[in-house]
Amino acid sequence: MKTLCTIFKFTYIQNIKSKWFVVMSIIGVVLIGLLINIGSIFGLIFPSTETKIAVYEDGSIGITDSELKNISTDSLVLQKVDQNEVNQIKNTLKEKGAEYKGIVIFKDEKSGVDFHINSSDTNLINTVSTFVSNKYTLYKAQRANIAGDTYNYLFNDASINIIKENETAETNFALVMIMLILLYIVILYYGSITANSIIEEKSNRIMETLITAAKPFQLFAGKILGVCCAGITQVLILIASFMVMNKVFDKEVSAIKGLDKITNPAILMYFIVFALLGYLLYSMLYGALGSMVSSSQDAAQAQMPMTVMLMLVYLLAITASSNPENFVIRVLSYVPFFTPILMFERLILTSVPGVEVILSIAILIISIIVIGIISSKIYRKGVLHYGKGIPVLKILKMKS
Amino acid sequence: MYMRIDIKDLQKNFGETKALKGISFSVNQGEAFGLLGRNGAGKTTAIRIILGIIDKDGGSITVDGKDIKSQKLKFGYLPEERGLYLKYSVSDQLIYLARINGMDKKVAKKNLVDLLDEFQIPSYYNKKVESLSKGNKQKIQLIASILHNPDIVVLDEPFSGLDPVNIELFKSVIKRLLKEGKTVLFSSHRMGDVEEFCKKISLLKSGEMILSGDLEEIKEKYQQNQIEINTSSDLSKYIEANNLEVVEKQEKRHIIRYRSNEQVNKFFKEIVTCGIEIFKFEYRKPTLNEIFIKELGD
Numbered sequence: 001m002k003t004l005c006t007i008f009k010f011t012y013i014q015n016i017k018s019k020w021f022v023v024m025s026i027i028g029v030v031l032i033g034l035l036i037n038i039g040s041i042f043g044l045i046f047p048s049t050e051t052k053i054a055v056y057e058d059g060s061i062g063i064t065d066s067e068l069k070n071i072s073t074d075s076l077v078l079q080k081v082d083q084n085e086v087n088q089i090k091n092t093l094k095e096k097g098a099e100y101k102g103i104v105i106f107k108d109e110k111s112g113v114d115f116h117i118n119s120s121d122t123n124l125i126n127t128v129s130t131f132v133s134n135k136y137t138l139y140k141a142q143r144a145n146i147a148g149d150t151y152n153y154l155f156n157d158a159s160i161n162i163i164k165e166n167e168t169a170e171t172n173f174a175l176v177m178i179m180l181i182l183l184y185i186v187i188l189y190y191g192s193i194t195a196n197s198i199i200e201e202k203s204n205r206i207m208e209t210l211i212t213a214a215k216p217f218q219l220f221a222g223k224i225l226g227v228c229c230a231g232i233t234q235v236l237i238l239i240a241s242f243m244v245m246n247k248v249f250d251k252e253v254s255a256i257k258g259l260d261k262i263t264n265p266a267i268l269m270y271f272i273v274f275a276l277l278g279y280l281l282y283s284m285l286y287g288a289l290g291s292m293v294s295s296s297q298d299a300a301q302a303q304m305p306m307t308v309m310l311m312l313v314y315l316l317a318i319t320a321s322s323n324p325e326n327f328v329i330r331v332l333s334y335v336p337f338f339t340p341i342l343m344f345e346r347l348i349l350t351s352v353p354g355v356e357v358i359l360s361i362a363i364l365i366i367s368i369i370v371i372g373i374i375s376s377k378i379y380r381k382g383v384l385h386y387g388k389g390i391p392v393l394k395i396l397k398m399k400s
Numbered sequence: 401m402y403m404r405i406d407i408k409d410l411q412k413n414f415g416e417t418k419a420l421k422g423i424s425f426s427v428n429q430g431e432a433f434g435l436l437g438r439n440g441a442g443k444t445t446a447i448r449i450i451l452g453i454i455d456k457d458g459g460s461i462t463v464d465g466k467d468i469k470s471q472k473l474k475f476g477y478l479p480e481e482r483g484l485y486l487k488y489s490v491s492d493q494l495i496y497l498a499r500i501n502g503m504d505k506k507v508a509k510k511n512l513v514d515l516l517d518e519f520q521i522p523s524y525y526n527k528k529v530e531s532l533s534k535g536n537k538q539k540i541q542l543i544a545s546i547l548h549n550p551d552i553v554v555l556d557e558p559f560s561g562l563d564p565v566n567i568e569l570f571k572s573v574i575k576r577l578l579k580e581g582k583t584v585l586f587s588s589h590r591m592g593d594v595e596e597f598c599k600k601i602s603l604l605k606s607g608e609m610i611l612s613g614d615l616e617e618i619k620e621k622y623q624q625n626q627i628e629i630n631t632s633s634d635l636s637k638y639i640e641a642n643n644l645e646v647v648e649k650q651e652k653r654h655i656i657r658y659r660s661n662e663q664v665n666k667f668f669k670e671i672v673t674c675g676i677e678i679f680k681f682e683y684r685k686p687t688l689n690e691i692f693i694k695e696l697g698d
Contacts, residue, residue: 006499014488205483209544212451212477213501384453 004218011226015193016233024189025234029241036245050074051119052099053128054081054089057106061139071131076124078104078131093118104132109143112136176321176348179271182235183341184314187278188307190231194224194283195290195303198379203295207383216380221372224283231279232272239268270347277361278340280368282306288375291382309337317341324349334360336367403464404428405552405583411458412445412607419445422459423609425602432574432584432597434615436688437604438696443587444480446604447554450585451475474501476550480557480587482541486530490516493529494544501548508547515543518573535566542570546577553577556587571596591688601688605696615688622686622694627664629654630680635671642667655684 015021034041055078057063068078079100081089086105092098093116101124102117113132117125141151201207210219289302316338320329324346333342343360346352405427412420420442427433435443448454450461452469461468485493491512498508516522519539529537538561546553558574559567574597578584588594594601595615603611611618629635630652639646639656642663648655658664664683671678686694 003500003502006496010492010496010499014492018487201483201485204486205479205481206485208453208479208481208483209477209497210500211453212475213497213548218500384448 003214004222007214007218007222008226008229011197011223012229015227015230021230021234025237028234028238032238032242033245036242036249050077051101051121051124052077052079053117053124054079054085054100054103055106056081056083056086056103058083061106061135063106063135071127076127078128090116102128104128106132106136109140173321173349175267176345177318179267179348180314180317180341180345183271183275183278183344184310186231186235186275187282187340188310190227190279191282191286191306191310192303193230194227195286196296196299197223197227198287198290198383199293199296199299199302202291202293202383211383216383217376219383220287220376220379224280224287227283228276228279232276235272235275267348270344273361274340274344277364277368281336281340281364281371282310284368284371284375288378288382291379313338313341317345320345321349334363336364339364405468406462406465407446407450407459408462409459410446410449410456410461412442412449412454413457419607420449420456421607423602423604423607424459425600425609425612427583427585427600429583430578430581431599432578432586434586434588434594434598434601435604436588436591436594436601436692440606441604441696442607443604444556445607447477447556447585447587450552451477451554473552474548474550476545476548476553478542478545478553478555478558480560482538484529484537484540484544487528489526489528490532490540491525494540494547497544498548501550503548511547511549512543515547519543519569535562538562538566539569542573546573550582552583552585554585554587557589558586559588559590559593567593591692595688603692603695610695611691618691619685619688622691624684624686625658626684627656627658628680628682628684629656629671629678631671631676631678633676635676638667638670638674642670652679 053076055063055068057080063080065080068080072078081103086103089100089103093100093102098118101119102115105114105116107114113136115125115128115132117128119125137155138151141155146154201210214222286303286306289306290299293299293302316329316332320326320342323329329342329346332338333346339360343352343357347357406424407426408424409422410420410424411418411422423442423446425433425435435446437443445454449456450468452475463471463473491509494512495505495508498511499505503511513522513525516524519542521536521539524532524536524540529540532540542558545555555574558570562570571593574584578597584597586594586598599615600613601611601615601618602609626647631654632652635654643659644663644667645657646654647657658667668681
C-alpha cells in the first residue's frame with residue numbers, strides 16, 4: 001500500500017508539474033473567459049451599425065412617421081422620403097457610404113410594392129417585408145371596404161398558445177453539448193496521457209528498474225489513479241475559474257441558453273461521477289494497449305481503437321440529443337463503454353428514474369473492476385515485452 | 401543478514417523455447433559472481449527470475465536454505481538497457497525509486513547527496529536527466545541501483561559505454577559495495593573486468609550451464625602447458641635443444657609450449673646459466689577471455 005501511495009503521489013505531482021498541465025490549464029481558463037464574455041467580444045468584432053431604409057408612398061396608403069419610428073430599432077431606421085428623392089436613392093444604393101441601404105416603393109395597386117435592398121441580412125429583409133406586407137394588405141382591405149373587425153378576424157394570427165412540455169430539454173441542449181465535449185475531452189485526453197506515460201516508461205527502459213522495485217499492479221494502479229487525480233485537479237481549476245469569472249464579469253451567461261446551470265450541484269456531481277468512471281474505464285484500456293507497444297512511434301496506432309470508440313460514442317450522443325429516450329439510446333446507456341456519456345446526456349435532457357441511474361453506475365463499476373483485472377494482467381506481461389506488438393489473447397495466455 | 405544464496409536447477413520456458421535448461425550456482429554474501437555467456441544465452445532471464453520479475457518454471461532459489469521470496473531481500477538492478485525518466489530531475493526520480501524500494505525519504509535524500517559526491521557530480525541534484533552526458537547518465541543509473549542500500553546488486557554490463565576514468569570510478573564503488581558485504585552479481589562481456597572482481601563464474605550457452613565454479617580452478621583445468629618469457633636475446637637454440645615448441649613470438653615476448661615440467665626446469669636452468677637477461681618468466685594460465693572464446697566461439 002505504501003508503494004502504491006508513493007507511485008500515485010509521484011505520478012500526480014509530476015503530472016501537475018508538467019508543462020502540458022500548466023499550458024492546458026491556462027488555455028482552458030482563457031477559453032472560459034472568452035465564453036463568458038462572448039457577447040461583448042462579438043460586439044467588439046462586429047459593432048452594430050445603423051441601417052437606413054427609405055420608404056416612399058404617394059399618401060394613399062397612409063404610413064405615418066410615428067408608425068415608422070415604432071418599428072425602427074437601434075440598427076434599423078425606416079424613414080419616409082419624397083418622390084424627387086426616389087431615383088437618386090435608387091441610383092446610389094450600391095455606392096460605398098450611401099445614406100440608405102434600401103428603399104421601399106409603394107406603387108399603384110397593379111404593380112404592388114418594390115423593395116430595393118443592398119444587403120443580404122435576412123433579419124432586416126424579413127422585418128421590412130413583414131411591415132410592408134401588413135401595411136399593403138390593410139390598404140387593400142380598406143379599398144375593398146372590409147371593416148376593421150372583419151379584417152382583424154381574417155388576418156390576425158390564430159391564437160395558438162404554445163406550451164412547451166420539454167422546456168428542460170430545450171434549455172439544457174447547449175449545456176449538454178458543452179458538458180459532452182468536456183466529458184469527451186477529459187476521457188480522451190487523460191486516457192491518452194496514461195497510455196503515453198506507460199509507453200514512455202517502456203521506451204526509455206526505466207520499466208526494468210521500476211518493475212524490480214514494485215509489483216506491476218502497483219505501478220498500473222498508481223499511474224491510473226495519479227493521472228486521474230491530476231485530471232480532477234485540472235477540471236476543478238476550470239470550474240473554479242468559471243465561477244470566479246462569472247462573478248467578476250457579472251455577465252448573463254444564459255446568453256447561451258441554460259449554460260448557467262453548469263454550476264448546478266446535481267449536474268456537477270453527475271459530471272464528476274461519470275467523468276471519473278469514464279476515465280477509469282477507458283484509461284485502463286488505454287494503459288493495457290500502451291503496455292503492448294514498445295516505442296512512442298507506435299503510440300498513436302495503439303490508441304486508435306479507443307479514440308475511434310470514443311468518437312463513435314460522442315457522435316451517437318450528438319444524434320441522440322434530439323431524442324434521448326429512443327429505445328436504442330436507452331439500452332446503450334447501460335453498456336459500460338457508452339454509459340458515461342449517454343446516461344449523463346439522458347440525465348440532463350430527461351428525467352431518468354433513480355433506479356436506472358444506480359443500475360447503470362453499478363454495471364459501470366463492475367465493468368471497471370473486471371477490465372482493471374484483465375488490463376493489469378496485460379500490463380504485467382506487456383511491459384517487459386519488446387519488439388513487434390502481440391495479440392491480446394496471446395499476451396493473456398503467456399506465462400509470466 | 402544472510403550467508404549464502406543457492407540457485408538449483410533453474411528452468412524457464414517461453415512457449416516452445418527453453419530459455420533456461422536447469423542452471424545451478426551458489427554465491428556467498430559479500431562475494432562477486434560472474435554470469436557469463438553470449439547474447440541470448442539466458443543471462444537476463446536468470447537475472448529476472450532471481451529479481452522476482454518473472455516466475456520460474458522449475459528449480460529453486462534459496463537464501464540460507466529458505467525460499468528467496470520469504471526473505472525480503474532488497475535488490476539493486478542495473479539493467480543492460482539503461483533507462484531513466486529524461487524529463488524529470490535527478491533528485492525527483494532517484495528519491496522516487498528509493499522510496500518504492502522501501503527507503504525513507506529523508507534517508508534517501510541524504511544517501512543521494514553522498515553518492516553524488518562519491519561519483520563526483522554533486523551539482524547534478526536538480527538537473528534534468530536529458531541534459532546530462534551519456535557517461536553521467538550511466539552514473540545516475542548506477543546510483544539508482546544502489547541508493548536504497550540493497551543486499552544484492554545485479555549489474556548487467558556495468559562498464560559498457562564508459563571512458564577509462566569512469567570505469568575506474570565505477571570499479572572503486574563496486575569494491576566499496578563488496579567491502580560493505582553486498583553480494584554483487586555480474587553479467588558482462590568484458591571478461592577482464594569480471595576476472596578482476598569475481599572468484600566464481602558460470603558460463604551459459606543456449607540456456608545450459610557449460611562451466612561453473614571457482615575461476616582459478618577453471619583456469620587450472622584449461623591450462624595449455626605454456627610458458628611466457630620476455631627477453632631481447634635469441635632463444636631459438638635453447639628451445640630446439642629442449643624440444644620445446646614456439647606458439648607465438650612478438651618482439652621480446654615468447655609463448656612456448658612444453659610437455660613436462662622437467663623440460664621447463666632444464667630450459668630455464670640453461671638460459672640462466674648462459675646469462676640471458678630475462679624480463680619476465682611465468683607459467684601461463686588461460687585468460688577468461690580465451691576460455692570464453694574456446695567454449696562459446698563458433
